[in-house]
Amino acid sequence: MIDTDTTITVDTGNCADLVAAIRGLDATAIAGEATVTIEVSGGPYACAEPLVFVHRDGPRIALIGNPGGGPSTAISFDNVGGVVVGQHRALGRLDGFVLNGIGAGSQGVHVQPGASATVGPDVTVVGFSGSCYVTDRGAVLIATGTVATQCGGHGYQAKGGLISADDAQAVDNAFDGFAAALGGRIEAARAAAADNGSNGFRATQGAVIIAQSSSASNNGIGYNAQNHSYIDARDGSATNNASVQLRAGVLSYIQASNLTGVPAGDYNIPAHELSDGGGYIAD
Structure with a gap:
Protein backbone atom coordinates (compact mmCIF):
# COMPACT_ATOMS: atom_id res chain seq x y z
CA MET A 1 0.00 0.00 0.00
CA ILE A 2 1.17 3.51 -0.82
CA ASP A 3 0.14 5.96 1.91
CA THR A 4 2.44 8.94 1.25
CA ASP A 5 3.02 11.04 -1.87
CA THR A 6 5.37 9.05 -4.09
CA THR A 7 7.39 9.91 -7.20
CA ILE A 8 8.60 7.25 -9.64
CA THR A 9 11.29 8.39 -12.07
CA VAL A 10 11.65 6.96 -15.57
CA ASP A 11 14.60 8.45 -17.46
CA THR A 12 15.99 5.61 -19.55
CA GLY A 13 14.32 6.36 -22.89
CA ASN A 14 13.10 2.75 -22.90
CA CYS A 15 9.35 2.29 -23.29
CA ALA A 16 9.46 -1.06 -21.48
CA ASP A 17 10.56 0.77 -18.34
CA LEU A 18 7.69 3.23 -18.69
CA VAL A 19 5.15 0.42 -19.15
CA ALA A 20 6.62 -1.41 -16.15
CA ALA A 21 6.26 1.68 -13.97
CA ILE A 22 2.57 1.97 -14.87
CA ARG A 23 1.77 -1.72 -14.54
CA GLY A 24 3.76 -2.03 -11.34
CA LEU A 25 1.19 0.09 -9.55
CA ASP A 26 -1.79 -2.06 -10.49
CA ALA A 27 -1.46 -4.50 -7.58
CA THR A 28 -0.90 -1.74 -5.01
CA ALA A 29 -3.58 0.39 -3.37
CA ILE A 30 -3.02 4.13 -3.01
CA ALA A 31 -4.43 5.06 0.37
CA GLY A 32 -6.17 8.19 1.58
CA GLU A 33 -4.98 11.41 -0.04
CA ALA A 34 -1.65 10.00 -1.21
CA THR A 35 -0.63 10.56 -4.83
CA VAL A 36 1.72 8.82 -7.22
CA THR A 37 3.56 10.80 -9.89
CA ILE A 38 5.43 9.02 -12.66
CA GLU A 39 7.99 11.53 -13.94
CA VAL A 40 9.27 10.77 -17.42
CA SER A 41 12.38 12.38 -18.89
CA GLY A 42 15.00 11.50 -21.47
CA GLY A 43 13.84 9.81 -24.59
CA PRO A 44 12.34 10.00 -27.11
CA TYR A 45 10.46 6.84 -26.17
CA ALA A 46 9.36 4.40 -28.87
CA CYS A 47 6.44 2.22 -27.78
CA ALA A 48 5.06 -0.89 -29.46
CA GLU A 49 2.10 -1.03 -27.07
CA PRO A 50 -0.24 1.60 -25.62
CA LEU A 51 0.07 3.03 -22.14
CA VAL A 52 -2.98 1.60 -20.36
CA PHE A 53 -4.33 2.95 -17.07
CA VAL A 54 -6.69 0.62 -15.17
CA HIS A 55 -5.71 1.30 -11.54
CA ARG A 56 -8.66 1.51 -9.14
CA ASP A 57 -7.09 4.61 -7.57
CA GLY A 58 -6.35 6.22 -10.94
CA PRO A 59 -7.53 9.73 -9.95
CA ARG A 60 -4.44 9.96 -7.73
CA ILE A 61 -1.98 8.93 -10.47
CA ALA A 62 -0.19 11.46 -12.69
CA LEU A 63 2.04 10.83 -15.71
CA ILE A 64 4.22 13.88 -16.15
CA GLY A 65 6.80 14.63 -18.83
CA ASN A 66 8.22 18.12 -19.21
CA PRO A 67 5.37 20.63 -18.82
CA GLY A 68 6.07 24.31 -19.22
CA GLY A 69 9.83 24.06 -19.11
CA GLY A 70 11.19 23.47 -22.58
CA PRO A 71 10.54 20.71 -25.12
CA SER A 72 7.89 18.21 -24.05
CA THR A 73 8.87 14.57 -23.60
CA ALA A 74 8.27 12.70 -26.87
CA ILE A 75 6.63 9.27 -27.04
CA SER A 76 5.94 7.54 -30.36
CA PHE A 77 3.49 4.66 -30.76
CA ASP A 78 4.12 2.27 -33.64
CA ASN A 79 0.85 0.86 -35.06
CA VAL A 80 -0.90 0.99 -31.67
CA GLY A 81 -2.97 3.47 -29.69
CA GLY A 82 -1.36 5.99 -27.37
CA VAL A 83 -2.76 6.51 -23.87
CA VAL A 84 -5.81 4.42 -22.92
CA VAL A 85 -7.89 4.88 -19.77
CA GLY A 86 -9.85 1.67 -19.22
CA GLN A 87 -13.58 1.39 -18.64
CA HIS A 88 -14.77 3.02 -15.41
CA ARG A 89 -11.19 3.89 -14.45
CA ALA A 90 -9.38 7.23 -14.29
CA LEU A 91 -6.10 9.04 -14.85
CA GLY A 92 -5.50 12.00 -12.56
CA ARG A 93 -3.25 13.96 -14.92
CA LEU A 94 -1.26 13.63 -18.12
CA ASP A 95 0.98 16.57 -19.01
CA GLY A 96 4.22 17.54 -20.70
CA PHE A 97 4.20 15.16 -23.69
CA VAL A 98 4.11 14.99 -27.45
CA LEU A 99 2.30 11.76 -28.36
CA ASN A 100 3.13 10.75 -31.92
CA GLY A 101 1.23 8.03 -33.79
CA ILE A 102 3.10 6.06 -36.42
CA GLY A 103 1.30 3.83 -38.90
CA ALA A 104 -2.14 2.46 -38.04
CA GLY A 105 -1.93 3.88 -34.55
CA SER A 106 -5.63 4.11 -33.59
CA GLN A 107 -6.47 6.90 -31.12
CA GLY A 108 -3.99 9.15 -29.36
CA VAL A 109 -5.79 9.53 -26.02
CA HIS A 110 -8.78 7.20 -25.59
CA VAL A 111 -11.03 7.48 -22.55
CA GLN A 112 -13.23 4.41 -22.57
CA PRO A 113 -16.87 4.12 -21.36
CA GLY A 114 -17.43 5.53 -17.89
CA ALA A 115 -13.79 6.55 -17.45
CA SER A 116 -12.23 9.98 -16.82
CA ALA A 117 -8.94 11.74 -17.42
CA THR A 118 -7.36 15.17 -17.17
CA VAL A 119 -4.82 16.19 -19.81
CA GLY A 120 -2.74 19.30 -19.18
CA PRO A 121 -2.13 22.12 -21.65
CA ASP A 122 1.37 20.97 -22.54
CA VAL A 123 0.18 17.91 -24.46
CA THR A 124 0.18 17.63 -28.24
CA VAL A 125 -1.27 14.59 -29.99
CA VAL A 126 -0.13 14.16 -33.59
CA GLY A 127 -0.33 11.69 -36.43
CA PHE A 128 -2.54 8.86 -35.18
CA SER A 129 -4.57 7.05 -37.85
Whole structure:
Protein backbone atom coordinates (compact mmCIF):
# COMPACT_ATOMS: atom_id res chain seq x y z
CA MET A 1 0.00 0.00 0.00
CA ILE A 2 1.17 3.51 -0.82
CA ASP A 3 0.14 5.96 1.91
CA THR A 4 2.44 8.94 1.25
CA ASP A 5 3.02 11.04 -1.87
CA THR A 6 5.37 9.05 -4.09
CA THR A 7 7.39 9.91 -7.20
CA ILE A 8 8.60 7.25 -9.64
CA THR A 9 11.29 8.39 -12.07
CA VAL A 10 11.65 6.96 -15.57
CA ASP A 11 14.60 8.45 -17.46
CA THR A 12 15.99 5.61 -19.55
CA GLY A 13 14.32 6.36 -22.89
CA ASN A 14 13.10 2.75 -22.90
CA CYS A 15 9.35 2.29 -23.29
CA ALA A 16 9.46 -1.06 -21.48
CA ASP A 17 10.56 0.77 -18.34
CA LEU A 18 7.69 3.23 -18.69
CA VAL A 19 5.15 0.42 -19.15
CA ALA A 20 6.62 -1.41 -16.15
CA ALA A 21 6.26 1.68 -13.97
CA ILE A 22 2.57 1.97 -14.87
CA ARG A 23 1.77 -1.72 -14.54
CA GLY A 24 3.76 -2.03 -11.34
CA LEU A 25 1.19 0.09 -9.55
CA ASP A 26 -1.79 -2.06 -10.49
CA ALA A 27 -1.46 -4.50 -7.58
CA THR A 28 -0.90 -1.74 -5.01
CA ALA A 29 -3.58 0.39 -3.37
CA ILE A 30 -3.02 4.13 -3.01
CA ALA A 31 -4.43 5.06 0.37
CA GLY A 32 -6.17 8.19 1.58
CA GLU A 33 -4.98 11.41 -0.04
CA ALA A 34 -1.65 10.00 -1.21
CA THR A 35 -0.63 10.56 -4.83
CA VAL A 36 1.72 8.82 -7.22
CA THR A 37 3.56 10.80 -9.89
CA ILE A 38 5.43 9.02 -12.66
CA GLU A 39 7.99 11.53 -13.94
CA VAL A 40 9.27 10.77 -17.42
CA SER A 41 12.38 12.38 -18.89
CA GLY A 42 15.00 11.50 -21.47
CA GLY A 43 13.84 9.81 -24.59
CA PRO A 44 12.34 10.00 -27.11
CA TYR A 45 10.46 6.84 -26.17
CA ALA A 46 9.36 4.40 -28.87
CA CYS A 47 6.44 2.22 -27.78
CA ALA A 48 5.06 -0.89 -29.46
CA GLU A 49 2.10 -1.03 -27.07
CA PRO A 50 -0.24 1.60 -25.62
CA LEU A 51 0.07 3.03 -22.14
CA VAL A 52 -2.98 1.60 -20.36
CA PHE A 53 -4.33 2.95 -17.07
CA VAL A 54 -6.69 0.62 -15.17
CA HIS A 55 -5.71 1.30 -11.54
CA ARG A 56 -8.66 1.51 -9.14
CA ASP A 57 -7.09 4.61 -7.57
CA GLY A 58 -6.35 6.22 -10.94
CA PRO A 59 -7.53 9.73 -9.95
CA ARG A 60 -4.44 9.96 -7.73
CA ILE A 61 -1.98 8.93 -10.47
CA ALA A 62 -0.19 11.46 -12.69
CA LEU A 63 2.04 10.83 -15.71
CA ILE A 64 4.22 13.88 -16.15
CA GLY A 65 6.80 14.63 -18.83
CA ASN A 66 8.22 18.12 -19.21
CA PRO A 67 5.37 20.63 -18.82
CA GLY A 68 6.07 24.31 -19.22
CA GLY A 69 9.83 24.06 -19.11
CA GLY A 70 11.19 23.47 -22.58
CA PRO A 71 10.54 20.71 -25.12
CA SER A 72 7.89 18.21 -24.05
CA THR A 73 8.87 14.57 -23.60
CA ALA A 74 8.27 12.70 -26.87
CA ILE A 75 6.63 9.27 -27.04
CA SER A 76 5.94 7.54 -30.36
CA PHE A 77 3.49 4.66 -30.76
CA ASP A 78 4.12 2.27 -33.64
CA ASN A 79 0.85 0.86 -35.06
CA VAL A 80 -0.90 0.99 -31.67
CA GLY A 81 -2.97 3.47 -29.69
CA GLY A 82 -1.36 5.99 -27.37
CA VAL A 83 -2.76 6.51 -23.87
CA VAL A 84 -5.81 4.42 -22.92
CA VAL A 85 -7.89 4.88 -19.77
CA GLY A 86 -9.85 1.67 -19.22
CA GLN A 87 -13.58 1.39 -18.64
CA HIS A 88 -14.77 3.02 -15.41
CA ARG A 89 -11.19 3.89 -14.45
CA ALA A 90 -9.38 7.23 -14.29
CA LEU A 91 -6.10 9.04 -14.85
CA GLY A 92 -5.50 12.00 -12.56
CA ARG A 93 -3.25 13.96 -14.92
CA LEU A 94 -1.26 13.63 -18.12
CA ASP A 95 0.98 16.57 -19.01
CA GLY A 96 4.22 17.54 -20.70
CA PHE A 97 4.20 15.16 -23.69
CA VAL A 98 4.11 14.99 -27.45
CA LEU A 99 2.30 11.76 -28.36
CA ASN A 100 3.13 10.75 -31.92
CA GLY A 101 1.23 8.03 -33.79
CA ILE A 102 3.10 6.06 -36.42
CA GLY A 103 1.30 3.83 -38.90
CA ALA A 104 -2.14 2.46 -38.04
CA GLY A 105 -1.93 3.88 -34.55
CA SER A 106 -5.63 4.11 -33.59
CA GLN A 107 -6.47 6.90 -31.12
CA GLY A 108 -3.99 9.15 -29.36
CA VAL A 109 -5.79 9.53 -26.02
CA HIS A 110 -8.78 7.20 -25.59
CA VAL A 111 -11.03 7.48 -22.55
CA GLN A 112 -13.23 4.41 -22.57
CA PRO A 113 -16.87 4.12 -21.36
CA GLY A 114 -17.43 5.53 -17.89
CA ALA A 115 -13.79 6.55 -17.45
CA SER A 116 -12.23 9.98 -16.82
CA ALA A 117 -8.94 11.74 -17.42
CA THR A 118 -7.36 15.17 -17.17
CA VAL A 119 -4.82 16.19 -19.81
CA GLY A 120 -2.74 19.30 -19.18
CA PRO A 121 -2.13 22.12 -21.65
CA ASP A 122 1.37 20.97 -22.54
CA VAL A 123 0.18 17.91 -24.46
CA THR A 124 0.18 17.63 -28.24
CA VAL A 125 -1.27 14.59 -29.99
CA VAL A 126 -0.13 14.16 -33.59
CA GLY A 127 -0.33 11.69 -36.43
CA PHE A 128 -2.54 8.86 -35.18
CA SER A 129 -4.57 7.05 -37.85
CA GLY A 130 -7.77 7.48 -35.83
CA SER A 131 -8.77 10.50 -33.79
CA CYS A 132 -6.37 12.40 -31.57
CA TYR A 133 -8.62 12.54 -28.46
CA VAL A 134 -11.70 10.30 -27.97
CA THR A 135 -14.32 9.79 -25.27
CA ASP A 136 -16.84 6.96 -25.32
CA ARG A 137 -20.28 6.95 -23.67
CA GLY A 138 -20.25 8.22 -20.10
CA ALA A 139 -16.57 9.19 -20.27
CA VAL A 140 -15.14 12.58 -19.29
CA LEU A 141 -11.96 14.15 -20.65
CA ILE A 142 -10.62 17.50 -19.47
CA ALA A 143 -8.20 18.69 -22.16
CA THR A 144 -7.94 22.46 -21.73
CA GLY A 145 -5.35 24.14 -23.95
CA THR A 146 -4.24 20.94 -25.68
CA VAL A 147 -3.36 20.45 -29.36
CA ALA A 148 -4.66 17.86 -31.83
CA THR A 149 -3.02 17.78 -35.24
CA GLN A 150 -2.52 15.63 -38.34
CA CYS A 151 -4.66 12.73 -37.10
CA GLY A 152 -6.42 10.52 -39.62
CA GLY A 153 -9.79 10.89 -37.90
CA HIS A 154 -10.98 13.85 -35.86
CA GLY A 155 -9.04 16.13 -33.58
CA TYR A 156 -11.44 15.83 -30.62
CA GLN A 157 -14.23 13.22 -30.78
CA ALA A 158 -16.95 12.82 -28.14
CA LYS A 159 -18.86 9.60 -28.91
CA GLY A 160 -21.48 9.98 -26.20
CA GLY A 161 -19.02 11.29 -23.63
CA LEU A 162 -17.87 14.77 -22.61
CA ILE A 163 -14.75 16.60 -23.72
CA SER A 164 -13.89 19.92 -22.08
CA ALA A 165 -11.37 21.53 -24.41
CA ASP A 166 -11.47 25.28 -23.88
CA ASP A 167 -8.54 27.04 -25.59
CA ALA A 168 -7.69 23.89 -27.54
CA GLN A 169 -6.41 23.75 -31.12
CA ALA A 170 -7.45 21.22 -33.76
CA VAL A 171 -5.35 21.68 -36.88
CA ASP A 172 -4.91 19.72 -40.12
CA ASN A 173 -6.86 16.60 -39.16
CA ALA A 174 -8.35 14.45 -41.92
CA PHE A 175 -11.99 14.86 -40.83
CA ASP A 176 -13.40 17.23 -38.17
CA GLY A 177 -11.56 19.44 -35.76
CA PHE A 178 -14.17 18.96 -33.01
CA ALA A 179 -16.79 16.22 -33.49
CA ALA A 180 -19.58 15.29 -31.07
CA ALA A 181 -22.09 12.49 -31.76
CA LEU A 182 -24.45 10.05 -30.06
CA GLY A 183 -25.49 12.55 -27.42
CA GLY A 184 -21.91 13.60 -26.73
CA ARG A 185 -20.89 17.08 -25.64
CA ILE A 186 -17.83 19.20 -26.35
CA GLU A 187 -17.09 22.41 -24.48
CA ALA A 188 -14.55 24.34 -26.53
CA ALA A 189 -14.67 28.05 -25.77
CA ARG A 190 -11.90 30.12 -27.38
CA ALA A 191 -10.84 27.06 -29.36
CA ALA A 192 -9.46 27.05 -32.89
CA ALA A 193 -10.29 24.62 -35.70
CA ALA A 194 -8.21 25.19 -38.82
CA ASP A 195 -7.30 23.32 -42.00
CA ASN A 196 -9.34 20.21 -41.13
CA GLY A 197 -10.59 18.13 -44.05
CA SER A 198 -14.31 18.14 -43.22
CA ASN A 199 -15.75 20.41 -40.51
CA GLY A 200 -14.25 22.75 -37.99
CA PHE A 201 -17.02 21.94 -35.48
CA ARG A 202 -19.64 19.23 -36.11
CA ALA A 203 -22.44 18.05 -33.84
CA THR A 204 -24.72 15.19 -34.91
CA GLN A 205 -27.09 12.56 -33.46
CA GLY A 206 -28.29 14.59 -30.51
CA ALA A 207 -24.93 16.13 -29.64
CA VAL A 208 -23.99 19.56 -28.27
CA ILE A 209 -20.93 21.73 -28.91
CA ILE A 210 -20.35 24.92 -26.92
CA ALA A 211 -17.83 26.90 -28.96
CA GLN A 212 -18.27 30.49 -27.83
CA SER A 213 -15.52 32.88 -28.97
CA SER A 214 -13.96 30.14 -31.08
CA SER A 215 -12.71 30.22 -34.67
CA ALA A 216 -13.22 27.95 -37.68
CA SER A 217 -11.03 28.66 -40.68
CA ASN A 218 -9.97 26.86 -43.85
CA ASN A 219 -12.01 23.74 -43.11
CA GLY A 220 -14.58 22.15 -45.40
CA ILE A 221 -17.47 23.60 -43.37
CA GLY A 222 -17.01 25.90 -40.41
CA TYR A 223 -19.85 24.92 -38.03
CA ASN A 224 -22.17 22.02 -38.90
CA ALA A 225 -25.11 20.86 -36.74
CA GLN A 226 -27.07 17.82 -37.94
CA ASN A 227 -29.68 15.34 -36.67
CA HIS A 228 -31.19 16.96 -33.56
CA SER A 229 -28.00 18.71 -32.46
CA TYR A 230 -26.93 22.15 -31.23
CA ILE A 231 -23.86 24.35 -31.64
CA ASP A 232 -23.29 27.59 -29.74
CA ALA A 233 -20.92 29.64 -31.91
CA ARG A 234 -21.62 33.05 -30.40
CA ASP A 235 -18.88 35.69 -30.51
CA GLY A 236 -16.65 33.53 -32.68
CA SER A 237 -15.55 33.60 -36.31
CA ALA A 238 -15.90 31.51 -39.47
CA THR A 239 -13.59 32.36 -42.35
CA ASN A 240 -12.46 30.82 -45.63
CA ASN A 241 -14.18 27.46 -45.10
CA ALA A 242 -14.38 25.82 -48.52
CA SER A 243 -17.99 24.69 -48.77
CA VAL A 244 -20.00 26.93 -46.45
CA GLN A 245 -19.38 28.74 -43.18
CA LEU A 246 -22.46 27.45 -41.30
CA ARG A 247 -24.81 24.53 -41.92
CA ALA A 248 -27.73 23.21 -39.89
CA GLY A 249 -30.20 20.46 -40.73
CA VAL A 250 -32.68 17.89 -39.40
CA LEU A 251 -34.07 19.72 -36.37
CA SER A 252 -30.70 21.21 -35.48
CA TYR A 253 -29.81 24.71 -34.33
CA ILE A 254 -26.76 26.98 -34.45
CA GLN A 255 -26.62 30.06 -32.23
CA ALA A 256 -24.37 32.39 -34.21
CA SER A 257 -24.95 35.86 -32.78
CA ASN A 258 -21.91 38.13 -33.12
CA LEU A 259 -20.19 35.56 -35.29
CA THR A 260 -17.76 37.38 -37.58
CA GLY A 261 -16.30 36.65 -40.98
CA VAL A 262 -19.42 35.15 -42.54
CA PRO A 263 -20.49 36.75 -45.86
CA ALA A 264 -24.20 37.43 -46.28
CA GLY A 265 -26.01 34.27 -47.35
CA ASP A 266 -23.11 31.94 -46.57
CA TYR A 267 -25.41 29.81 -44.42
CA ASN A 268 -26.07 26.92 -46.81
CA ILE A 269 -29.69 28.04 -47.47
CA PRO A 270 -30.98 31.64 -47.90
CA ALA A 271 -32.76 33.61 -45.19
CA HIS A 272 -30.98 31.70 -42.42
CA GLU A 273 -33.92 29.34 -41.99
CA LEU A 274 -32.81 26.01 -43.35
CA SER A 275 -35.29 23.78 -45.14
CA ASP A 276 -33.00 20.80 -44.69
CA GLY A 277 -35.29 18.99 -42.24
CA GLY A 278 -36.11 22.04 -40.16
CA GLY A 279 -32.68 23.26 -39.07
CA TYR A 280 -32.23 26.85 -37.96
CA ILE A 281 -29.40 29.35 -37.63
CA ALA A 282 -29.87 32.45 -35.48
CA ASP A 283 -27.63 35.46 -35.85
